[in-house]
Every structure is written in structure tokens, then in C-alpha cells.
Amino acid sequence: MNKSQKSTQFLFTIPPLKNGEFEAIRSLIYKKSGIFLGKEKKILVRSRLGKILRRRKIPSFKEYYKLIVGDTTGQEFTQLLNAISTNFTQFFREREHFEFLKEVIIPNCSQNRQIKIWSAGCSSGEEPYSIAITLLEKVKDIKEWNIKILATDISTRVLEKAIRGFYQEEQLATLSKVTLRKYFLRGNGDWAGYYQVRPEIKKMIEFKHVNLLKPFPFKIMFNIIFCRNVMIYFDRPTKEDLITRFSQVLVPGGYFFIGHSESLMGIRHNFKYIRPAIYQKV
Ligand SMILES: C[S@@+](CC[C@H](N)C(=O)[O-])C[C@H]1O[C@@H](n2cnc3c(N)ncnc32)[C@H](O)[C@@H]1O
Known part of the structure; x- marks a missing residue:
């Protein structure tokens, strides 16, 4: 300039x-x-x-x-x-969801060796990468599994960041040193202080630009939908409509995760409450 x-x-x-x-x-x-x-x-x-x-x-x-x-x-x-848009996120944010994924959902899916997960409102990628790491940690015969992780957001800026998969050291503070070493590459030279998600993890995730208000542009049935800290910006009719459409793309018995500061109280839905921020399609 x-x-x-x-x-x-x-x-x-x-x-x-x-x-x-x-x-x-x-x-x-x-x-x-x-x-x-x-x-x-x-x-x-x-x-x-x-x-x-x-x-x-x-x-x-x-x-x-x-x-x-x-x-x-x-x-x-x-x-x-x-x-x-407000895009705050973190690796393993609200850890209870990842524990539930590891201890309850993955074992339930192990017979069919198939799991389909949607991170709806994935922001800059920390959520879907945490999902992928959880799967890699838990599923020993992962090569035999049919795994799909779809990660979508309305903001192209955060999606680009998610696809690049570069994070500053401070953004990785919630990860252990072992996890960091196992799943990230440390930058050097101009990239000192940055880490990049390893390519084999990136390959597990499909990133897509999706506005949740519009009809979903795919026909996939999911075992879990993460839609955490997204609907806080929506009013009741918008939430009700979205939750109805989420339920239509969940398999029977599939799970729906919302943020711990959110609630489905006062909202019409047909999910069963399992525990805070975890619901199940019955
Ligand atoms: C606060 S972040 C939450 C990120 C992550 N789910 C988490 O809990 O850490 C909310 C994300 O929702 C996205 N979002 C807001 N409205 C949306 C819409 N109509 N369709 C798709 N994504 C939307 C924003 O762009 C933002 O990245």
C-alpha cells in the first residue's frame, strides 16, 4: 500500500x-x-x-x-x-460428546462396520477433525469400515480454513502432545508455530458449503448429526423446521448432538432425550 x-x-x-x-x-x-x-x-x-x-x-x-x-x-x-457469523470452536469442544461417540455409538456400529456422521455448522474444522481422531483412536480395524464424515458450513471463509487444516499452536491447546504428534505435522521455517492436520485424516472428511435453511443437497442417512452451537442464532420456527429435517436424515436409533448451552425445550420434536445435549431418534 x-x-x-x-x-x-x-x-x-x-x-x-x-x-x-x-x-x-x-x-x-x-x-x-x-x-x-x-x-x-x-x-x-x-x-x-x-x-x-x-x-x-x-x-x-x-x-x-x-x-x-x-x-x-x-x-x-x-x-x-x-x-x-460467529465461528468460535475448539478441538474436542464439549468433550462428553466425543466420549459418548467412543463408548456408546462406535461399539453400536461395530457389527455393521459402518458409521456416517454429519458435522453441520463445522466452522474451521476442529469439530470434524476431532470426530476423525476419535474414530482413529477407537476403531482398530478402521480399514475394514465404511466411514463417512460430512462437514458443512454456510461460511466459505471458515470452510477454506477447515480444508487447509492449518492451526496455530494455541488453537491446539486442548490436545495432548501424543495426539498432536500422531495426527498433525509440525510446521517449520515460515510455518513455525503452526501445525497441519495429516493428509490421511483430511481424506476422511468431505467439506461442503451448505446453508442449513435450504433443502439438504444430498441423500445420506446418518448415524449421528452434530449441530452444536449453530441453532443458537435461529428462532423457534427455524429450529423446528431444521430439527424435523435432521430427523428425516437420521437412521432409526441415530443420535443428534446440540451444544451444552442449547436446549430443545419448548421446541416440537420427536427425539428421545438421552442426556444433556444428546438426543436419539426413536
Ligand atoms: C459457533 S460455530 C460452531 C462450530 C462447532 N459446531 C462447535 O460447536 O464448535 C457456528 C457455525 O454455524 C455456522 N452457521 C450459522 N448459520 C448457518 C446456516 N444457516 N447454515 C450453515 N451453517 C451456519 C456459522 O458459519 C459457524 O461456523
Whole structure:
């Protein structure tokens, strides 16, 4: 960036986000992604989208909104969602689910030697990679198994990160040294301080761009669906519709995992409660 570019960048102040503009943007986000942003999110929206306005020198949120709705490729909306969605995740986040997978579900599937798992809202890949590591640790004759791990997200930014499989050392703090050595390659030179998931683990996972609000673009029946810390952004009708569709792609007896801070209370569903954040299709 040269000096004059730097100074125009510096001079650009993020415009105010007027109430009408905020309403238009948040209802567009809700309509297209199911993500419900409360009125208190106005400052957050201005700050996250303001970065796009600044980078592209778009003078107002009204202009930006026009750009998004006028874009038939969908790329503008994807960029907006990449900026707005909250993607926090961790390896082996909410460890109880991985214990349950290891101790209950994998043994149940061992007769058929087949397991199909969907990480719906996988963010930057920590969840599906934790699933793959759990399988590798538990299933001794894994080569004899038919395994499918599908990992999907609406955000292309996090999906790209998941596919690259590069993580900073701090992001791997929840993993033991043994796991790190077994399943990751340590970077050196320019990549010192980074680790990459080993190719044989990457190969176990299919990453796909999927908006959960739209009809699922595949016909697979799963043994488990992880949809953790995703529906927190959705309102009740959106959750009910999604949960009904999840249940349609689960095998009878299949499991459904949600985040431990979430609940299906007050939501119509036909799952059986097993333990906190674990449900089963009956
Ligand atoms: C907080 S992260 C949760 C990641 C992981 N499941 C976990 O629990 O650690 C929520 C993810 O849901 C994704 N998401 C939000 N709305 C979505 C939608 N309509 N379709 C697909 N993914 C969505 C976001 O992009 C984000 O990556």
C-alpha cells in the first residue's frame, strides 16, 4: 500500500448505521441464513460490516445493502455472512460428546462396520477433525469400515480454513502432545508455530458449503448429526423446521448432538432425550 492509499484508508470513517439500514440488513440475514440478530447487535453489525465498507470505500450502509440485493451471483451475501457469523470452536469442544461417540455409538456400529456422521455448522474444522481422531483412536480395524464424515458450513471463509487444516499452536491447546504428534505435522521455517492436520485424516472428511435453511443437497442417512452451537442464532420456527429435517436424515436409533448451552425445550420434536445435549431418534 503506498502513502496516498494509506492516507485515504485512514481518512475513511465508517458511516453511521441508521435504524432503517440496520433493519433491512438484519432481516435480509434472517431471511437468507436463519441467523437472528437482536436489536442489541447493531453496534456489532456496524463494526463488522464497517470493515468491508472501509476496504471497498462504500460510502453508506444503504449503498452496501443495494450492492448485496443487486448481486445475482450470491458472492456479496457470502462475504457479508463471512463477516457477520460467529465461528468460535475448539478441538474436542464439549468433550462428553466425543466420549459418548467412543463408548456408546462406535461399539453400536461395530457389527455393521459402518458409521456416517454429519458435522453441520463445522466452522474451521476442529469439530470434524476431532470426530476423525476419535474414530482413529477407537476403531482398530478402521480399514475394514465404511466411514463417512460430512462437514458443512454456510461460511466459505471458515470452510477454506477447515480444508487447509492449518492451526496455530494455541488453537491446539486442548490436545495432548501424543495426539498432536500422531495426527498433525509440525510446521517449520515460515510455518513455525503452526501445525497441519495429516493428509490421511483430511481424506476422511468431505467439506461442503451448505446453508442449513435450504433443502439438504444430498441423500445420506446418518448415524449421528452434530449441530452444536449453530441453532443458537435461529428462532423457534427455524429450529423446528431444521430439527424435523435432521430427523428425516437420521437412521432409526441415530443420535443428534446440540451444544451444552442449547436446549430443545419448548421446541416440537420427536427425539428421545438421552442426556444433556444428546438426543436419539426413536
Ligand atoms: C459457533 S460455530 C460452531 C462450530 C462447532 N459446531 C462447535 O460447536 O464448535 C457456528 C457455525 O454455524 C455456522 N452457521 C450459522 N448459520 C448457518 C446456516 N444457516 N447454515 C450453515 N451453517 C451456519 C456459522 O458459519 C459457524 O461456523
